[in-house]
Amino acid sequence: MSTQPSSTLSFLSTFEKLDQLLSFDDATDNMLTVIALGGLSQKVRQLWWASEESFSITPSAPLQDMLSLYAQRCWQEIRHNVEIYQALSEYVKMCFSDTPCFQNDIHLQHRYPELPLIKFWLASASCCCRKAPIEQDVLWHKHLQLTQSVCIAAELQKQNQQCLVYYHQTAIMVVELETRxxxxxTHKAFPPFSIHNFNVQFFPYPN
Known part of the structure; x- marks a missing residue:
């Protein structure tokens, strides 16, 4: 796997493809917010349109309430799925932890496009149960960062199907087993090094 700009890790094309996923009004202005609130789900988009509430960078209070109720219903339906339950539990831990922890639930994002909405709702709902809760705006910022990472990671997984792709809040890791x-x-550059017979290289995280 090459880390040169001409390699398959083309972030410009990645964002262009993500942009094309959304076809409704002002998608380019609020694309990340839309995805973070489950906007790739047809059902979620139907809720937005039915509400007749404007959707900008910050959804209106009535729309937020409607999305929260829908996320709660989805959670009740899928909470007994062990794989999803584990992924959601790990996500909530990531939101409340300062220690980087890579997640590999990209395949679930394709299966459940409303998953980002459920993740944020569950993390928000668990705030009151924490000994050291964080402010809602801080949690939302983390969720946006994680949403951006999982979107890029999903595109990289599509381009490199034989690789393992992991993500966390400000980093993505692509593992190519065949070439080790x-x-x-990540944002912080580091020199190449080897660990467990793997050659590790740096590639700048997109701004």
Missing amino acids: KIVVM
């Missing part, structure tokens, strides 16, 4: 290479996309 690991590419870590």
